[in-house]
Structure formats: C-alpha cells, structure tokens
Amino acid sequence: MGIHVKDVLQLPIMELAKVLMGKAHLEEREIEWISVIETPVENFVRKNEFVLSTGIGCGNDPVALEKYVQDVIDSGASALAFATGRHIYKIPDRIMSLASEHKLVLIEIPWEVRFGDVLHDVLNEISKKKRTAQQRTEEIRQELINCVLNGMGLQEIMKIVYENTNIPVAISDHNKLIRANYYFDSHMIALLNGEVEGDYQLIPSYETPFKDHPLYHYIEQYQIGEDCCYQLTILSNYKKQGYLLFKPESDDELTWSNLNILEHALTSCALYFVKENAIEMTEIRLKDNFLLDLAKTNIDMDKQLQSKAQLLGYDLTKPYICLVGNIRFKKKATEHIGGFDQAVMSSSMHSRNYYIQKEVAHAGDVLKRRTMATFEDGEVIVFLEADNRPYMETSNQFLDLVERRLNELLAGIKISWGISMHKDGLYVFHKSYNQAVTAHNIGRQQHEIGERTFFSDTRMNRLLMALSHEKEIEEIVKNTLHKLIDYDQKRQTDLIHTFIIYNKFNSNVSQTARALNLHRQSLLHRLRNIEQLTGLSLLNADDLFLLELSVRLWMLKKVDE
Structure with a gap:
C-alpha cells in the first residue's frame, strides 16, 4: 500500500525535478518506500521503492553507472532519481536506453534539492496514504460487523466486499456448499458444489504469490484446469465454520488494502456463523424439549400445545407411528481404533445426531411424510406420519432409506428399533412412545443389534411380562x-x-x-x-x-x- 510516482512529482519539493524516462508509467508505478542508495546496491533496495542517488563513485565510469542502474532495476524499484551537478552532470544515453527498455521511471533532480527534504515529504505522503487506507478499511470493518448485527445475511457481506475490492467473492459452509456469492464464476460454483464433474486441486499457501501479508500463511489455492481461485478458512473457537473464496483477475489486485478487507470479511462471516449456530442450537433445544415432553409425559393436547407445535414446524393433527432406536457400532468396524468406545469418541455425539437427524428428515421428504425426531442418552425418538397402509410396511420403507444412507456416512453404525402399532388414533404420542420402548426392550433380548421389533409382534412377551x-x-x-x-x-x-x-x-x-x-x-x-x-x-x-x-x-x- 503506497502512493504513485505521479503523486511524488506533484510535491512542492519536486518542482524542479525532470522526468527523463518512463513518463507513460507515472500513474501505474507504486511507491511503498524511499531511500538513498549508492553503489553497491546488493540487497538494500526492495520492490516498489523510490531510490535517490548522487551517482558517487560512478560519475567517471559509465560501465559502473550502468551496472548500478541495472541492479536497481533488478531489485524491482519503481523509480530512480539522480541528483546532477556534482558527481554526474548529464545522464548518459546508454542509461536512458536501459531505463526505457525496463520501463524504469528515471528522474533528474538539481543538486541543490536536499535529499533529506525529499525523504521527509515523500514518507509523509506515504504515511498519509496509509492512514487514509487504514481509516477506510476500519470503516469497512465496522460496516461488515454492523451488517451481521443488524440481521443481514451472507449475500450482503459479499456485496460489501465486492464493492470495495472489485474481486468476485463467495462463501461456502463447512460442507463446502456455496451459500452466497457476488459475481463469482458460476462454473466454479457448480464444480465446487459437485453439480458438474471436473478435476480441481487444492494447493497449500506457500505456493501463493503474496508473502508479505499476515494472511499469507492461511491462503489456499484451487487450481481448476488453467483457472484458479483462492480460499480462506472461516474459523470460530478453532472450529471450521466455512470458507471465503475470492477470484481476482490478477494477483496485482491482492493489495495490502484488499487483503485487509478480506480479513475483516472473515471476521464478519465467523460472527454470522456463530449467530446462525446459536439460533439453530436454540431452535434444536426447543424442539428437543418439546418432543421429549410429548413422548414421555401424558400432556393434554390443548390449543396452546398445538400452537406451540406449529411455531416449531410440527403438525400434531396428523396420525403418527413412533419409532425408538438405540445406536450401536459393530465392533469389527471399529477394531482399527480400539473398539466401540473410541469409535463413539471419534464421531462426537453432536456430529452423529446431526447425521441421523438429517437422514430422518431426508427419508421423510422422499416419502412425502412428516417427521419429528429427537435424541436423549443414545436413544433416538422418531414420530413418522402414518397413512392407510400397514404400519410395518411404512416403517420398514422409512428405516430402509435412513439406514442405507447412514451406513455410507457412519461406518459400522447399527440401530435397534422398537416400533409402535398405529391404530388410526390422534394425539396418542405418549402411548405410542411407551409401545415403541416396550417393543425395543423385548427385541433387545431376542435379536442381534440392528434388528426391528414391532409392537404387534410382542403379544406373547407382553402376556409373559404381565405374568412375571x-x-x-x-x-x-x-x-x-x-x-x-x-x-x-x-x-x-x-x-x-x-x-x-x-x-x-x-x-x-x-x-x-x-x-x-x-x-x-x-x-x-x-x-x-x-x-x-x-x-x-x-x-x-x-x-x-x-x-x-x-x-x-x-x-x-x-x-x-
């Protein structure tokens, strides 16, 4: 982040300066620092530097002067200014040609102009530019944070980032599903979402071209054929929440200022996901408590309860079958990590329940049936909307869908089910739950892990239980x-x-x-x-x-x- 050569030449101290070469590049050559360097150059000059020189030691040696200028060019300096009148009286034509060939801005300054004054004014101008840019990025940071605090979404965040960087951007969740984007390449979105086939490679940060910014070590690059885009991970409490993708036309767009804006975008995205997760967890807790009360207590089905159910997205006016499952993992599937306990540890309760809940909802959508599900101490409780078909057929079709997909996601998982008998009755949730628990407990003693026990098949056992x-x-x-x-x-x-x-x-x-x-x-x-x-x-x-x-x-x- 700096000023341009044109800005330097407009300073009062540079009023007597004369541009010898590179007039066409005054607005594009950026200056991040200024220094006084004499021969030898070695590694004292860095990229985008304004170099001041008296030419001492080279005035009577055109070859040495040419080597000096070549070293300045090789260092990546933006401009070179010679003070003429003492050691150099006139810039040789061969130096002019060399500067023209390499698009170096070559400037002549009268001897009476003091380098100290030039250094002071140029550094002051650079500092002013930095302060202005920092103030602007701070305003953008506040705008991004307010965007989240005021209830706006990821698309609004993307709009703010794009309008201030002109870099196409996108946000994906932790499953790499694109949630929002602004002018991001549609083919890349389809490819990353798995909607179209194609090969892409994730390249680690050390191969990316911007090593001087703090974000450097966190940037990854997607190579998609001859095209590419960059990725930053959105973290909250050391947990991956999603990814910020950006696709500049060239790496020159990845200025210090733009990278600062992207860094602030990361913070606002992390805040958004934390807020979203908090809302989601609150909703999940409300749903869990509601369903547990519905299943385990004999509560009155009044209008107030039905209104509460509607607010949570449930319809209690439909007939439901209750399914109670107990989750286990096959020992063979977990031997490589030491057995059942470690398998459960490696796949957290939250993560496991998330997948089961997701597949229950998916199976309900496929069969076009309402579902309500919750968990407690390794027990999964599902209420499945019934119809006129036999309840065994409906339940088996539903569980086949759930378990087939779960086996692909969670290797070795087995769920033993107890299933209540539906008699076209409404508002019998507590009774249905007790039936399902009874069927499950009886089946647990009679079958292998992963079996299904229907309440209607337990008549003999229920008779014996009464006798016992x-x-x-x-x-x-x-x-x-x-x-x-x-x-x-x-x-x-x-x-x-x-x-x-x-x-x-x-x-x-x-x-x-x-x-x-x-x-x-x-x-x-x-x-x-x-x-x-x-x-x-x-x-x-x-x-x-x-x-x-x-x-x-x-x-x-x-x-x-």
Missing part, C-alpha cells in the same frame, strides 16, 4: 433357575443361552451343536448339567415347557429392570 409380576410365578421361576444362574455366574458359562438355542432347534442336538460351534459331546455335557442343576428332564414335555417358560420370564424380568 405375580409373586407366586416369581417364586416358581426363582426356584427353577437359581442354581443354573449361579452356576453361569461363578463358572463364566452360558448354560441358559445353550438351552435357548437347544429349544429353538426343537431339541435337535446336531443343529444346536452347529449353531453353538460345539462338539456334540460338549453339548451333551452341557445339557446334562442343565438337567442336574434344575432337576428337570429335557426329554419330559412338561419339564421342558416349565424350563422354557421360566427362562423367558426371567429374561423379560431383566428387560424390565
């Missing part, structure tokens, strides 16, 4: 199984599970041995132990029925606990 609370029946179960239970606990065996599989295969020893991966003799030894510990014969139909009933009642009692 009778004191006399409790005593019969206890007397029948207590030795078997104690044996399993002390010896770390699983005789009860062995009996369940044996009974499942209708007392077929060969099929049971294969299912348990046991040798036939080992299975027979277990079966003899069961008979000895219970005092019942597995060949007697009444004893077999008593043992089966006792085991089922004991398992259902465990579910209740």
Whole structure:
C-alpha cells in the first residue's frame, strides 16, 4: 500500500525535478518506500521503492553507472532519481536506453534539492496514504460487523466486499456448499458444489504469490484446469465454520488494502456463523424439549400445545407411528481404533445426531411424510406420519432409506428399533412412545443389534411380562433357575443361552451343536448339567415347557429392570 510516482512529482519539493524516462508509467508505478542508495546496491533496495542517488563513485565510469542502474532495476524499484551537478552532470544515453527498455521511471533532480527534504515529504505522503487506507478499511470493518448485527445475511457481506475490492467473492459452509456469492464464476460454483464433474486441486499457501501479508500463511489455492481461485478458512473457537473464496483477475489486485478487507470479511462471516449456530442450537433445544415432553409425559393436547407445535414446524393433527432406536457400532468396524468406545469418541455425539437427524428428515421428504425426531442418552425418538397402509410396511420403507444412507456416512453404525402399532388414533404420542420402548426392550433380548421389533409382534412377551409380576410365578421361576444362574455366574458359562438355542432347534442336538460351534459331546455335557442343576428332564414335555417358560420370564424380568 503506497502512493504513485505521479503523486511524488506533484510535491512542492519536486518542482524542479525532470522526468527523463518512463513518463507513460507515472500513474501505474507504486511507491511503498524511499531511500538513498549508492553503489553497491546488493540487497538494500526492495520492490516498489523510490531510490535517490548522487551517482558517487560512478560519475567517471559509465560501465559502473550502468551496472548500478541495472541492479536497481533488478531489485524491482519503481523509480530512480539522480541528483546532477556534482558527481554526474548529464545522464548518459546508454542509461536512458536501459531505463526505457525496463520501463524504469528515471528522474533528474538539481543538486541543490536536499535529499533529506525529499525523504521527509515523500514518507509523509506515504504515511498519509496509509492512514487514509487504514481509516477506510476500519470503516469497512465496522460496516461488515454492523451488517451481521443488524440481521443481514451472507449475500450482503459479499456485496460489501465486492464493492470495495472489485474481486468476485463467495462463501461456502463447512460442507463446502456455496451459500452466497457476488459475481463469482458460476462454473466454479457448480464444480465446487459437485453439480458438474471436473478435476480441481487444492494447493497449500506457500505456493501463493503474496508473502508479505499476515494472511499469507492461511491462503489456499484451487487450481481448476488453467483457472484458479483462492480460499480462506472461516474459523470460530478453532472450529471450521466455512470458507471465503475470492477470484481476482490478477494477483496485482491482492493489495495490502484488499487483503485487509478480506480479513475483516472473515471476521464478519465467523460472527454470522456463530449467530446462525446459536439460533439453530436454540431452535434444536426447543424442539428437543418439546418432543421429549410429548413422548414421555401424558400432556393434554390443548390449543396452546398445538400452537406451540406449529411455531416449531410440527403438525400434531396428523396420525403418527413412533419409532425408538438405540445406536450401536459393530465392533469389527471399529477394531482399527480400539473398539466401540473410541469409535463413539471419534464421531462426537453432536456430529452423529446431526447425521441421523438429517437422514430422518431426508427419508421423510422422499416419502412425502412428516417427521419429528429427537435424541436423549443414545436413544433416538422418531414420530413418522402414518397413512392407510400397514404400519410395518411404512416403517420398514422409512428405516430402509435412513439406514442405507447412514451406513455410507457412519461406518459400522447399527440401530435397534422398537416400533409402535398405529391404530388410526390422534394425539396418542405418549402411548405410542411407551409401545415403541416396550417393543425395543423385548427385541433387545431376542435379536442381534440392528434388528426391528414391532409392537404387534410382542403379544406373547407382553402376556409373559404381565405374568412375571405375580409373586407366586416369581417364586416358581426363582426356584427353577437359581442354581443354573449361579452356576453361569461363578463358572463364566452360558448354560441358559445353550438351552435357548437347544429349544429353538426343537431339541435337535446336531443343529444346536452347529449353531453353538460345539462338539456334540460338549453339548451333551452341557445339557446334562442343565438337567442336574434344575432337576428337570429335557426329554419330559412338561419339564421342558416349565424350563422354557421360566427362562423367558426371567429374561423379560431383566428387560424390565
């Protein structure tokens, strides 16, 4: 950020100066600093510098003078001014030609003009320009912040940035979906959004061309064929909120001032996302609390409750099926990171719930059904709008959609579901939830992780659960199984599970041995132990029925606990 050669020549101190070469470049050559440099130049001159020289040591040596001028040109200086009248009386033609060839502004200053006065006035002009630019960027910073505080959106932020930089800009969220843009290349937007196919490469910041600005280390570059654009990450509390994309026509547009404006845009975008997240989290909490109350308490369905539901985007006048799920991860899918606990840690509860909520909403949209979903302690509760079709068919179609997409997003996830039975009734949310919980608890004891249990399929188990609370029946179960239970606990065996599989295969020893991966003799030894510990014969139909009933009642009692 500096002034131009034309501005310097308009200073009173430069009234007697004469431009020898480069008049066509006075308005384009920028000056960021001024210095007095004599031979040798070495590395004392930097790009965009105004160099003052007396030509001392070169006045009588045209070759040395030419080398000096060439070194100044190579350094990237904007202008070179010689004070003539002592060491140099006339600038040689070969120097003039050299300056013309390299578009260097060559100036002649009378000897009586003091370099100290030139330095003072030029540095003062540069400082004034910097103060003006800083004041302007500060005004833009305040304008961007006010834009967010006054409730305006990302598109308004993009407009302010573009109007003050003339650089096409865009903002994407953390999923790299473009949220707003101002004159940004539409093909690039489609490509980055995945709407069209094409290859692009993300290049790290150290290959970008502007190394002198503090943002340098944070800039990344997208190379798209022969085209490119730049990217800055929008951070809030060290968390990625999104990306600011900008596409200058040339790197010359990435001035210090423009980069400062982009930096302020980052701050305002971060503030916008924080505000958006806070609103979203508040809405999520309100929805979660509402649905949890709806499911877990028997509240009156009055007009006030329905009005509150409408404000949250829910319609309670529709019939709903309740689905209650318990989330687990397959151990095999997480062995590489040490098992289930670390898998859950690596995918935070918030992130996991976000994906599930997203897929529940997506499946509802596909099936054109309303959905309401919430989470509590690893339990997902979904109310799915019902219709005239069988509730099992509707539920399976919905869950197939949810789980297919979830398996692609969260490797190894399995959800066991309990599903309430819908009877075309309205305002039965609490009852439906209890039915779904009951179905889930029963299914948890009978199926593998990831199975679905429908309330209508649990009639026998519900009958047994009712019986299990009778004191006399409790005593019969206890007397029948207590030795078997104690044996399993002390010896770390699983005789009860062995009996369940044996009974499942209708007392077929060969099929049971294969299912348990046991040798036939080992299975027979277990079966003899069961008979000895219970005092019942597995060949007697009444004893077999008593043992089966006792085991089922004991398992259902465990579910209740």
